[in-house]
Every structure is written in structure tokens, then in C-alpha cells.
Amino acid sequence: MIQTTGKPHAILQFAPMQPFMAEITEIVHEAPNVSTYWLRFFDKGLQDGFHFKAGQFNMLLVPGLGEAAISISSDMEELGRIAHTVRIAGNVTSAISRMSVGDVLGVRGPFGSWWCFEDCIGKDIVIAAGGIGLPPLRPVLYYIMHHRREFGRVIVLYGARTPNDLQFTREYKAWQEAGIEIDVTVDRGDDTWTGRVGVVPILFYNTRLDPKNTVILTCGPEIMIRFVIFEALARRVPPERIFVSLERNMKCGLGSCGHCQIGPYFVCKDGPIFSFDQLQPYVNVEEL
Amino acid sequence: MAEVQTTVGSAVALPKPGLEKLLANLQKMGYQVLGPQIQDEAVVYKALKSVIDLPKGYISQQDAGFYRLVFSGHRRYFDHTHGAQSWKQFFFPSFSELASLKRDEAGRWQVEENEVDLTPLALFGVSPCDLAAIQVQDRIFLREEWKDPLYWARRQSAFILAVNCLHPSGTCFCASMGTGPKANPGFDLCLTELDDIFLAEIGSEAGRLVMEGISVLPTSAFLLQAAQKGLEDASLNMGRSLPDEKELPELLLSNLEAKQWDDVAQRCMSCTSCTQVCPTCFCWDAHDSISLSGQSARRERAWDSCFNPDYNYIVGGNMRPTTRSRYRQWLTHKFGSWYPQFGTSGCVGCGRCITWCPAKIDVTAEIQAIREEVQA
Numbered sequence: 001m002i003q004t005t006g007k008p009h010a011i012l013q014f015a016p017m018q019p020f021m022a023e024i025t026e027i028v029h030e031a032p033n034v035s036t037y038w039l040r041f042f043d044k045g046l047q048d049g050f051h052f053k054a055g056q057f058n059m060l061l062v063p064g065l066g067e068a069a070i071s072i073s074s075d076m077e078e079l080g081r082i083a084h085t086v087r088i089a090g091n092v093t094s095a096i097s098r099m100s101v102g103d104v105l106g107v108r109g110p111f112g113s114w115w116c117f118e119d120c121i122g123k124d125i126v127i128a129a130g131g132i133g134l135p136p137l138r139p140v141l142y143y144i145m146h147h148r149r150e151f152g153r154v155i156v157l158y159g160a161r162t163p164n165d166l167q168f169t170r171e172y173k174a175w176q177e178a179g180i181e182i183d184v185t186v187d188r189g190d191d192t193w194t195g196r197v198g199v200v201p202i203l204f205y206n207t208r209l210d211p212k213n214t215v216i217l218t219c220g221p222e223i224m225i226r227f228v229i230f231e232a233l234a235r236r237v238p239p240e241r242i243f244v245s246l247e248r249n250m251k252c253g254l255g256s257c258g259h260c261q262i263g264p265y266f267v268c269k270d271g272p273i274f275s276f277d278q279l280q281p282y283v284n285v286e287e288l
Numbered sequence: 289m290a291e292v293q294t295t296v297g298s299a300v301a302l303p304k305p306g307l308e309k310l311l312a313n314l315q316k317m318g319y320q321v322l323g324p325q326i327q328d329e330a331v332v333y334k335a336l337k338s339v340i341d342l343p344k345g346y347i348s349q350q351d352a353g354f355y356r357l358v359f360s361g362h363r364r365y366f367d368h369t370h371g372a373q374s375w376k377q378f379f380f381p382s383f384s385e386l387a388s389l390k391r392d393e394a395g396r397w398q399v400e401e402n403e404v405d406l407t408p409l410a411l412f413g414v415s416p417c418d419l420a421a422i423q424v425q426d427r428i429f430l431r432e433e434w435k436d437p438l439y440w441a442r443r444q445s446a447f448i449l450a451v452n453c454l455h456p457s458g459t460c461f462c463a464s465m466g467t468g469p470k471a472n473p474g475f476d477l478c479l480t481e482l483d484d485i486f487l488a489e490i491g492s493e494a495g496r497l498v499m500e501g502i503s504v505l506p507t508s509a510f511l512l513q514a515a516q517k518g519l520e521d522a523s524l525n526m527g528r529s530l531p532d533e534k535e536l537p538e539l540l541l542s543n544l545e546a547k548q549w550d551d552v553a554q555r556c557m558s559c560t561s562c563t564q565v566c567p568t569c570f571c572w573d574a575h576d577s578i579s580l581s582g583q584s585a586r587r588e589r590a591w592d593s594c595f596n597p598d599y600n601y602i603v604g605g606n607m608r609p610t611t612r613s614r615y616r617q618w619l620t621h622k623f624g625s626w627y628p629q630f631g632t633s634g635c636v637g638c639g640r641c642i643t644w645c646p647a648k649i650d651v652t653a654e655i656q657a658i659r660e661e662v663q664a
Contacts, residue, residue, distance in 0.1 A: 007433070008433075011434065012434075013433070013434050013435065014434075014435050014437050014440065015402060015437050016434040016435075016436070017386040017387055017574075017587070017589075018386075018387050018399055018402070019387060019389075019399060020399075021396070021397055021398065021399065061587075063389045063397045063576075063578065063585035064576055064577065064578025064582075064585040065576055065578075066574060066576040066587075067574065089603040090603050104396050104397045106387075106389070106397070106399070221604075247602055248600075248602060248607065249599070249600055249601055249602050249607070251572070251573060251574045252574075254431075254434060255431075255629075256428065256429070256436070256570070256572070257571060257572050257573065257574070257592070258570060258571030258572070258592070258594065259571065259573075259592070259599060259600065261617070261621065261625070263541065263625060264541070264624075264625040264628040264629060266629070281541070281542075282544075285544045285545065286613075287607065287608050287609065287610060287612070287613035288544065288607075288608075288613070288616075288617075
């Protein structure tokens with residue numbers, strides 16, 4: 001088991017907004033408008049000491065443009081470099097998409113809560129992800145592959161808009177070989193697609209769960225999360241064993257700028273990962 | 289006559305001419321002294337050269353959407369109550385630098401060291417509610433895990449001269465919030481102003497040093513009683529009240545769909561005024577800029593507001609597109625979720641948000657309306 005407290009390593013206690021510069025060492029195309037950027041800090045001591053927990057994120061800075069909160073998508077146990085899988089969405093991610101190997105980004109982090117799957121030893125795990133919601137869960141998959149015997153059944157339910165938009169497809173085989181079940185769906189098929197068509201929550205209909213022993217981890221569009229929770233609750237999985245990762249506007253990662261609040265929580269600090277019982281009083285309040 | 293003891297924790301009587309000496313002592317000790325002064329018919333806080341510049345003899349008339357300074361001709365320096373500004377601008381300025389970066393010869397971005405101005409500040413005439421507001425912001429910017437560098441540099445070296453409030457305005461409700469009219473601990477020196485004399489409580493070693501060489505008198509029973517009476521009267525003369533403040537987190541957070549939110553949304557203009565005058569509102573936004581040459585970049589922090597349309601924008605949409613949702617966020621945060629986040633209310637009862645609301649929205653009335661709606 002990797003020992004990390006989840007505390008931000010790339011943060012100065014007395015200058016928490018000061019970025020640490022890192023170099024892009026490799027770029028891997030994942031899907032249209034989605035690529036994985038491998039980063040390495042120039043400061044070797046910082047790189048060696050940089051630990052994160054699955055589900056945490058970094059603030060990536062494009063100087064002159066701004067920061068974006070991006071989940072870490074690499075293996076917690078791989079030191080020496082960190083990966084972020086980025087979808088082009090706004091100014092900052094567009095600028096990152098125009099970068100090449102050797103270009104420099106600012107990094108602060110890691111921030112936020114993590115998937116508490118370490119407490120789920122012996123349990124069945126259902127990972128339900130949509131689109132760009134899979135990268136924040138990839139560190140979980142790495143961990144499970146390294147420590148497969150610690151868990152019961154592991155099921156990945158994943159969906160994307162089209163077959164082309166599915167991410168990490170080259171890794172599915174390795175996941176399956178490690179004893180991870182994977183069920184994939186797309187919103188719209190194409191001429192070659194022979195798999196399922198439909199939204200992620202429908203995948204629950206093909207899966208038999210043991211509600212007493214199942215943990216759900218979900219990340220994706222909020223509408224998908226909503227229905228994943230619905231399906232999980234319908235199968236009597238208790239709220240405290242359903243974990244969701246939320247997205248909000250974030251400027252600091254410190255619980256300081258105020259933007260990411262939902263109810264009493266700062267999503268950047270108390271989240272991004274919440275158990276559903278924490279969110280229950282707030283999720284059905286519109287525009288909270 | 290035996291010498292009067294000036295020790296930390298003691299109280300002495302300070303004749304009024306001593307105030308100028310107090311100011312001079314602070315300047316001699318290297319403080320940049322900031323104090324209330326009249327500018328554009330309102331009290332603002334800025335560099336104070338002499339006590340002559342204080343708004344002596346002025347009071348303010350305040351009500352929802354109403355502020356007037358009135359010369360009443362009395363002999364007191366600190367009866368003006370506060371204007372729109374608060375002291376937060378000095379520890380948490382409306383604009384400040386977060387980081388600056390420069391490209392090196394290889395064209396790679398490097399972080400430049402931030403320089404923080406280390407001149408210690410003396411805040412000359414902080415009302416009890418504003419002292420409480422500073423202490424609320426301490427919890428936000430000085431965490432166990434990190435400290436805001438500018439806030440930390442200025443706050444830890446600052447001298448606070450508090451002045452107990454004997455003349456609350458029409459929108460004040462600090463008595464309800466437990467922050468005034470008498471200052472809670474946290475000051476270096478605290479004055480209670482009577483017509484010809486101050487009662488001075490020494491709160492720290494810095495406060496004791498500042499009093500050195502100033503002629504003081506022992507406190508008399510008469511003086512202590514007059515100060516006590518003044519504070520009791522002030523408590524009774526609050527223009528507003530907010531009963532059962534401790535129950536508000538429960539009341540507000542469990543009534544997120546109250547009809548009153550729709551009602552207030554009809555009046556609120558989402559102008560952000562309340563959040564800009566609030567001495568505890570801390571939300572900020574990061575602004576990035578790059579030089580024309582592309583060789584240097586800056587990150588700056590600016591006050592933001594939960595009423596701004598882009599405050600809650602993420603790709604895919606605005607999480608709070610309506611005024612109803614923004615007002616609800618502001619009120620439930622200030623009086624409710626602030627407790628679980630920071631262990632205190634976000635409101636100190638200064639009344640600025642009421643006075644400076646162009647739509648005359650009164651938080652105490654809105655909360656009362658929600659309470660009545662729930663009880664009905």
C-alpha cells in the first residue's frame with residue numbers, strides 16, 4: 001500500500017498560489033479533443049516527493065491564460081512523472097492542446113479528497129464513468145490491477161458519445177486480463193460498432209450486484225451521475241457506499257476563492273469526491 | 289501622586305490631547321497609520337497624518353439604502369460609525385498580485401519571487417464589529433495548511449486600535465451577533481470615547497509601548513460607570529436586530545426552497561454591492577495577463593462576488609443562472625454554511641450590506657420573513 005496523506009506537495013505553505021513549473025515529456029492522443037499529457041517537475045526533489053491519491057487533481061497553469069483543475073490520471077505508484085488527461089473545453093485546455101513535448105506548464109497540487117477504495121478491501125467495486133469521467137478513475141484501475149486480490153468483483157461501466165470518443169481503449173484488454181469486467185456503451189454507434197448503444201445507467205440492467213458488499217465509484221456528466229445514483233439506490237446500495245466526483249468552477253484548490261461551494265462544502269477541498277450521503281440534502285435543490 | 293500603571297490588561301484614563309501623541313508614537317514606531325476620514329461625503333479609511341483629519345463631531349444616519357454624514361457638533365472623534373469601506377482592503381486588497389512569471393533565455397517559463405510590502409500597518413479606530421470581521425477573515429486566509437502571503441505579512445505586524453461603539457447606526461445589529469458594541473479581545477489598545485476623555489484598555493505589549501510617554505490618569509469609578517452606561521445604551525440603540533442567530537444555519541439550510549427566495553429575487557439586482565462592502569466576504573477571482581512581447585505573465589487576484597454571472601460558470605453551463613440562486617447562496621453561506629466551514633458566522637452585524645443596498649434589501653428582514661414563512 002502506498003503511503004500518502006493526500007497533502008499537497010507542490011504547494012508552498014506561505015505562497016500557496018505560486019506554481020511549480022513542469023515540462024511536458026509525452027503526449028498521448030486518446031480520442032478526438034482528448035489527450036494525455038505526461039508532466040515532470042523541473043525540481044527533481046519535488047518530482048520524487050510528489051505523491052497523490054486516486055481522484056485528486058492538480059491546478060494546471062498556462063502562463064498568461066489561467067489555471068484549470070485537471071484530475072491526475074496516472075498510477076499513484078508510478079513516481080517520476082504524472083499524467084493528466086485533458087479534454088478541450090475552455091481557454092486553458094485549448095491552449096494545452098496546442099502544446100508540444102518540451103513545453104512548460106505551472107502545476108499546483110495535489111488537491112481534494114480521493115476515492116476511498118482503500119477502505120473497500122474485500123468489497124465489489126463498480127466504476128461507472130462517462131466520457132472524460134474515466135481519467136479520474138484510472139488511478140483506481142491501476143491500483144486494483146496491482147492489488148487485485150484485495151478486492152472482490154470489479155466492474156467498469158463506461159460510456160461515451162461515439163465509439164471514437166471512448167478513452168483508454170488500448171488498455172481494456174489488460175484490465176480484463178487482470179480480472180476486471182468491463183461493459184461499454186455509446187450514445188451513437190457507427191458503421192463498425194457492434195457493441196451496446198445507450199447511456200451508462202442502463203448498463204446496470206446487465207449487471208447483478210450484491211448490494212451488501214458493493215461500492216460504487218462514479219464520475220461523468222452530472223446528469224449521468226444522477227441516474228447512476230438512482231440505479232444504485234434502486235439496487236439497495238446504501239448512500240454511504242456510493243461515491244461521486246463533482247465538477248465546479250475552481251480558482252484556488254485551497255477552499256479560499258469561494259467559487260466551488262455546494263451547500264457547506266468547498267468542492268476543491270472537501271471534494272471533489274463525496275459519498276452520496278454527504279450530498280443527499282443538496283443534490284435535488286436546483287441551482288444550489 | 290503615585291504613577292499610573294500601564295500594563296497589559298490594565299485600563300487607564302487618557303485625556304483627549306493624548307490622542308495626537310498616540311498617533312505620533314505609532315508613526316515613530318514605524319507604523320503606517322490608517323484612519324477614518326471624510327472623503328466624498330462618506331467615511332473612508334486612508335493614511336492618517338493627524339487626529340485633526342478624523343471625522344470629529346460627525347455622526348452618520350443610516351438606513352436601508354441610505355447614508356448621510358451629519359455634523360452634530362459634539363466633541364467626539366469616533367461617533368461616525370463606518371461607511372461603505374472596511375479594513376479588509378488593507379489585508380485582502382481588492383487587487384493584488386498572486387504570481388509573476390518570466391521566460392528564461394531558453395524561452396521557458398520561470399516563476400519570479402513575489403515581493404511583499406512589509407511596512408507594518410496601524411489601524412486607528414477599528415469598531416468592535418470590524419475587529420470581529422478581521423478575526424473572521426483570519427480564519428479564511430490563515431489556515432493551518434497554508435497562509436495567504438500578503439494577508440499574513442500585513443496581519444501579523446498590524447497594530448489594532450479598537451474603539452468601542454457608543455453610537456451605532458440605524459442598520460447596526462452587532463449586539464445580536466455578539467461582536468459589539470464592546471470590543472472582544474484581539475485589540476492592541478481599545479478606547480471608549482467620552483466627551484473629554486478616553487478610557488483606554490491595553491490589550492498587548494505593543495499597546496503598552498504605544499502608551500509610553502503619554503500622560504494618563506487613573507480610571508475613576510465615575511468614568512468606568514459612564515463608559516459602561518454608554519455601552520449599555522448602545523446595545524439598546526441598535527437600529528436592527530437578528531434574534532437567535534445560532535439557529536440560522538439550520539433554518540436557512542433546511543429551507544432552500546422557501547418562497548421568500550423568489551420574493552427577494554424580484555428586488556435584488558445582483559449588483560454585488562453587499563459583497564463588496566461586506567467586511568468578511570472573501571471570494572476572489574484570478575486574472576491572468578501576458579505582456580505584448582509574450583515574455584512575462586502575471587496572475588492577479590481581484591475581489592469577486594457570488595452575484596457575478598460568471599462566478600459559477602463551468603463548461604457546460606452556469607450553475608447559478610438566476611438571481612434567486614445567487615441571493616440564496618449569499619445569505620445561506622453568510623449566516624449558515626459559514627459555521628461548518630469556519631466555525632463562526634460570516635456576519636458580524638455591521639449593517640453595511642443593508643445601508644449600501646440600492647434596492648434597500650435588509651438581511652435581517654429577509655431572515656425574519658423566512659422564519660415566519662417556515663413557522664406559518
